[in-house]
Amino acid sequence: MTTNDAVDEKRRDFLYIATGAVAAVGAGLACWPLIDQMNPDATVKALASIEVDLSPVELGQSITVVWRGKPVFVRHRTEEDIKAAEAVDVATLRDPQSDKDRVQKPEWLVMVGICTHLGCIPKGQKVGDDRGDYNGWFCPCHGSHYDTAGRIRKGPAPLNLVVPPYEFLTDEKIKIG
Amino acid sequence: MSGHASFEPTNKIVKWFEDRLPVLGLAHASFVAFPTPRNLNYWWTFGGILFFFLLVQIITGIILAMHYVPHEALAFDSTEHILRDVNYGWLLRYLHSNGASMFFLAVYIHIFRGLYYGSFKGPREILWIIGVVIYVLMMAAGFLGYVLPWGQMSFWAATVITNLFSAFPIVGEPIVQWLWGGFSVGQPTLNRFFSFHYLVPLLLYVFVILHVWALHVVGNNNPTGVSVKKDQDTLPFHPYYTIKDSYAIVAFLLIYFWFVFFNPNQLGHPDNYIPADALVTPPHIVPEWYFLPFYAILRAVPDKLGGVLLMFGALAVLAVLPWLDRSKARSLTYRPLMKGFFWIFAVDAVLLGWLGSQPAEGIFVTLSRLATAYYFAHFLIILPLVSKFEVPRPRPASIMDAVLEKSGDADEAKS
Ligand code: HEM
Numbered sequence: 369m370t371t372n373d374a375v376d377e378k379r380r381d382f383l384y385i386a387t388g389a390v391a392a393v394g395a396g397l398a399c400w401p402l403i404d405q406m407n408p409d410a411t412v413k414a415l416a417s418i419e420v421d422l423s424p425v426e427l428g429q430s431i432t433v434v435w436r437g438k439p440v441f442v443r444h445r446t447e448e449d450i451k452a453a454e455a456v457d458v459a460t461l462r463d464p465q466s467d468k469d470r471v472q473k474p475e476w477l478v479m480v481g482i483c484t485h486l487g488c489i490p491k492g493q494k495v496g497d498d499r500g501d502y503n504g505w506f507c508p509c510h511g512s513h514y515d516t517a518g519r520i521r522k523g524p525a526p527l528n529l530v531v532p533p534y535e536f537l538t539d540e541k542i543k544i545g
Numbered sequence: 546m547s548g549h550a551s552f553e554p555t556n557k558i559v560k561w562f563e564d565r566l567p568v569l570g571l572a573h574a575s576f577v578a579f580p581t582p583r584n585l586n587y588w589w590t591f592g593g594i595l596f597f598f599l600l601v602q603i604i605t606g607i608i609l610a611m612h613y614v615p616h617e618a619l620a621f622d623s624t625e626h627i628l629r630d631v632n633y634g635w636l637l638r639y640l641h642s643n644g645a646s647m648f649f650l651a652v653y654i655h656i657f658r659g660l661y662y663g664s665f666k667g668p669r670e671i672l673w674i675i676g677v678v679i680y681v682l683m684m685a686a687g688f689l690g691y692v693l694p695w696g697q698m699s700f701w702a703a704t705v706i707t708n709l710f711s712a713f714p715i716v717g718e719p720i721v722q723w724l725w726g727g728f729s730v731g732q733p734t735l736n737r738f739f740s741f742h743y744l745v746p747l748l749l750y751v752f753v754i755l756h757v758w759a760l761h762v763v764g765n766n767n768p769t770g771v772s773v774k775k776d777q778d779t780l781p782f783h784p785y786y787t788i789k790d791s792y793a794i795v796a797f798l799l800i801y802f803w804f805v806f807f808n809p810n811q812l813g814h815p816d817n818y819i820p821a822d823a824l825v826t827p828p829h830i831v832p833e834w835y836f837l838p839f840y841a842i843l844r845a846v847p848d849k850l851g852g853v854l855l856m857f858g859a860l861a862v863l864a865v866l867p868w869l870d871r872s873k874a875r876s877l878t879y880r881p882l883m884k885g886f887f888w889i890f891a892v893d894a895v896l897l898g899w900l901g902s903q904p905a906e907g908i909f910v911t912l913s914r915l916a917t918a919y920y921f922a923h924f925l926i927i928l929p930l931v932s933k934f935e936v937p938r939p940r941p942a943s944i945m946d947a948v949l950e951k952s953g954d955a956d957e958a959k960s
Pocket residue numbers: 588589590591592593595596599652655656659662664665669672673675676677679680749753756757760764765766767
C-alpha cells in the first residue's frame with residue numbers, strides 16, 4: 369500500500385464545485401413540480417370555446433357571456449358609438465389602437481369584461497349603468513373610464529379591454545376561443 | 546444582565562431531565578427571572594396581548610377548519626352552517642373574525658409604541674425587522690382568511706389583490722395565473738388559499754419565537770429609552786410583569802367581547818353575506834379596516850405599477866427605519882420636535898385609513914395623494930433631518946433615577 373500526501377488542490381476544487389453545481393441543479397429541478405402544480409391544470413385548460421348567437425341582441429344593447437370563467441362583453445354598437453370611436457386621434461391614447469383593429473365588424477364589439485387595472489368588472493352593460501366620461505364603460509373600483517371601443521381613456525388602468533380570439537361562424541353567430 | 550434568581554431544581558426527576566434537555570431552565574430564564582426594566586408602562590403590555598391573540602386565532606382556526614369546506618359551491622354555505630348549526634359555531638366564528646381585528650389593533654398600538662419610544666433603534670434593529678416580517682405575515686394571514694367565506698367581498702378582494710402582481714411587466718401575467726390556478730379566481734384559488742391560511746399562522750408562530758428570542762438577547766427598551774445599567778433598574782418578569790400583562794389582557798378582552806357578543810359584524814362588510822359572483826363587482830369594494838391606509842396609497846397613484854410599488858414601499862420603509870433616525874436619544878419624551886412630528890404622522894396614518902374607505906373620486910383622490918406624500922416624507926425627509934439637527938433634552942442617568950425622580954425621592958437615591 370502506498371500513501372500519497374501530496375494533494376492536488378485544483379482537482380479538489382474542481383470536484384467540490386462540480387458536486388455543488390450538480391446538487392444545486394438537482395435541487396432546482398426537484399422544486400419545479402412543487403411549483404408547477406399550482407399552474408392551471410388540464411381541466412381548466414380544456415375549457416372549450418363557446419358559441420354565441422347574436423341575433424337577439426338589439427342595436428345599442430349589450431350582453432355578457434362567460435368564457436373561461438371570465439365575463440365577455442358583446443355590444444351591438446350604434447352609429448354614434450362607432451363614429452365616436454373612430455374620431456379619436458390614436459396618437460393621444462394611453463394604449464394606442466385604432467377602432468378598426470379592435471373589431472371584425474364595426475357594429476359588434478367583443479371584449480373580455482375585466483378591467484385591466486386590478487380585475488374588477490366595469491359597469492356599462494346594463495341600461496342605467498354609469499358609462500363613464502366616454503360613454504363606454506366605467507370601472508367603479510378605482511375609477512377607470514373606457515370609451516365606446518373599450519379603450520382606456522382615464523384612470524389607473526394601463527391597457528385597453530382585451531379583445532379575445534373569436535370568429536364569425538355566420539353573420540349572426542360568433543365562436544369565442 | 547444578571548442578578549435575579551436562576552433555575553436550580555430540587556426535585557431529582559426534574560434535575561435528571563434538566564441535565565439532559567435544559568428546557569425548563571430556558572423557560573425560567575425567559576419568563577420568570579428575566580430582568581425587565583422596572584418602569585415599563587401599559588404600552589408594553591401589547592406584546593403579551595399579541596401573543597394571546599395569536600393563540601386565540603390558532604385555536605379557533607383549527608376548530609373552524611373542522612367544519613369549513615374549501616369548495617366554491619360549499620364554502621359560503623359551510624360558513625353559514627357554522628354560524629347556525631354547529632354547537633357554539635357562532636361563538637367560534639365571531640371569536641376568529643373579530644380576533645383578527647383585535648390582533649391588528651394590538652399590533653398597530655405595538656408598532657406605534659416602538660416608533661414613539663425608539664424601540665427600533667440599536668441594538669434592537671433585528672428585533673424590529675423580525676417585527677416587520679411578522680406584520681407582513683399577519684397581513685397575508687388576514688387577507689387569505691378573508692377570502693375563505695367566499696362572499697362577494699372575499700371574491701373581489703382576492704381578485705384585486707392577486708391582480709396587484711399583474712403590474713409587473715412580462716412575469717406579471719404568468720404569476721397571477723399561477724396564483725389562481727386558472728384564468729380567473731376560482732375553485733383552485735380557494736382551495737390553495739385555505740391551505741396557505743393554515744400555514745401562515747404557524748410561520749407566524751416561528752417568527753414570534755425568533756422575535757422573543759431577539760428580545761431576550763438585547764432586553765426590553767423602556768419609556769425613558771435609557772439602557773439598563775444596573776440591577777436596580779430591573780425587576781424579575783414574574784410576578785411583576787406576568788400580573789401587569791394579565792391585567793392588560795383582561796382589559797383588552799372587554800373590547801374584544803363587546804364586538805364578539807354585541808356587534809359581531811360591525812367590523813365586517815355586509816356584502817360579504819352575498820355569495821361570490823364572478824360576474825358582478827360590488828359597486829364599492831373596500832378591504833378590511835386594517836388594510837385601508839395601504840389601499841389608499843395604492844389608489845392615490847394614477848399608474849398601476851407605480852401604485853403597487855408605492856404600496857409595498859410603504860411597508861418596506863419600516864424595515865429600514867433604524868437607519869433613517871439618527872438621533873442618539875431613543876424616547877421621544879426627550880425630543881419635543883420629533884414628538885410633534887410623530888403625532889402628525891399618526892394623524893396622517895389614520896387619515897389615510899379613512900381615505901381608503903372612501904370612493905376613489907374627486908377630493909378623496911387629491912387628499913390621498915397629499916397624505917401619501919406626507920407618509921413618505923415623514924420617513925425619508927423629516928425623520929433623517931430632524932434627528933440630525935434636534936438636540937435632545939437631558940435624559941436621566943439611569944432608569945432608577947427616572948423612577949425615583951417621579952416619586953420625588955431622587956436625592957435619597959443618589960446618596
Ligand atoms: C404576532 C405579532 C407579534 C407578537 C406576538 C409580538 C410579541 C412581542 C412581545 C411578547 C414583546 C415583548 C413585550 C413588549 O415589549 O411588548 C415584543 C416586543 C417588541 N416587538 Fe413585538 N410582537 C409582534 C409583532 C411586532 C411587530 C409587527 C413589530 C414591529 C414592526 C414588533 C416590534 C417589537 C419591538 C421593537 C419589541 C421590543 C420592544 C421593547 O422592548 O421596547 N412586534 N413583541
